[in-house]
Amino acid sequence: MVLISTWFGFYAGIVKLNQSISSYEPIFIISLVLGALFSSCGVAALNEYIEADLDKLMDRTKNRPIPSGTISAKAGLIFGVLMSSIGLALFWFLVNKGTAIISALTLVLYLFIYTPLKRKTPLNTLVGAFPGALPPLGGWLAATGKLSKEAWILFAILFAWQIPHFLSIAWIYRKDYKKGGFKMYTGEKKITVFRLYIFIFTFLMIYYSILPTMVGIAGTFYLASAMILGMIFFFSSMGLILKQNGRTAKILLKTTVFYLPLLLILYIIEQNFIL
Template identity: 40%
Template sequence: MSGEPLVTALDTPPGRCVTASTLLSDYWALTKPEVNFLILITTFAGFYLGCANAGRQFSFLALFNTLLGTLLVASGTATLNQYIERKFDAQMRRTARRPAAAGRLEPHAVLAFGIVLSAVGVFYLAVAAGVLASLLALLTLLSYLFLYTPLKRRTPLCVLVGAFPGAMPPLIGWAAASGRLPMEAWLLYAILFLWQFPHFMAIAWMYREDYDRAGYLMLPKGNARIAFVILQTLVPLFALVPISILQFWTGHATISNCTGLLLGLGFLYLGLEFVLQRSRVAARRLLAASIVYLPLLFALRITLH
């Protein structure tokens, strides 16, 4: 018999045989690596700028410890979220193939994996990056799982609630670098907080039928839906334009302010296009713009610091 040897996994449904690579792939998928990529970028930005702001020497070892601990907590949070929502995810086309929702991994195995990742990550941050960074990560995990997650089936305001823990990564990085959170750190927090609304409105509109099918109230019902999407998209985008400039007031004003303004206006333009057209194509364009905008803005902030 050619190919990889088959193993019977203890954490898969009885009678199922899977390859070792498939099993590892499923556990890897539980951590949501595509989301973690952006989390690590924003954590890095907070750490780098926190070092510079505090006048401390940049340490690659400290950065590694911060990113690793944050990655573990973020991965654990994503895993536990999929454990909690596995039955609802199974009703949505975009999430039905996730390991927990599809039943490829037993619920107890997903739960244990998520708890271990989270606990190790929080402890690792406390030891290697500082108590403040660890507490911020723990607060992020708890508020995401026990406030945002249950509210998704109760009120569209869950988007607002979820934006608070969602914007925490740069604060974790800054705290790990300097042990404090000055106004500059909260400015990064504000950018990420506002960024989440147009980013998620694009996703919510693209998959609104899926969310409705699973009973998620990510968007209001009836006529209020369009007004809600317009408000949640445009107000944060308009706020991001001045804030994108504000973060560069400390230096390199001409180049950085112009670039930050262009990024903010480009993001706003695609947001306006989305709310006017409310099409899947426009939503995809806004989603792509959000993924490009955030790393570019943070990279510009780091480069011109």
């Protein structure tokens, strides 16, 4: 998802500049893609290293490489540092220094703010959405060299999208999360907040998703597509809001997984074949 959201930001940026991908050197594009891949792999590995003892307690994560003993914790740490370093270096030297800073900020916020909060407060979901929404800003900076309101709209889309996405996961694996000591809005006393968060952030995501047309970086085809996808997302969210069970949670989760890639694909189709 990091690669998709980074590319979304980059592609929207070149649309803003009225340029095409061909105006960028191949090494630049390759470095952008590889930088996003390496950085995300690095953060995932380092997070697994930090949470290895907790991952062992949960069925969902106990078979990951470090908790299962497939690789040692030291090897996981080295791999995570190496991947993160390569990703940051690619951004810094071959793409854009601002993109590298955004990537570094994502790493710090995710590993040292969000990860510790998982066992302290259910607000961790909201906090974690901040680093999770940064990649499109890095992509936008790679294309334009500066942040603008359009970039922050992409940030807002991804921020809002994460809440129903991760709350659906939290419901499906609520027993696992309890074993690991993670604080989530899935207990009986917090179910009202759970429902409210899904409703509010689904509404906000749909609203933010139509703004690219309003600010001139997308057209009417994208607008119609975003509205149709948004309605599907809304009804999937309402299913879990009205009835909390494995089926409704899995429907919402699948909807969230397909939403962003489809939105990006339809945006690219519009820019290349319709406008």
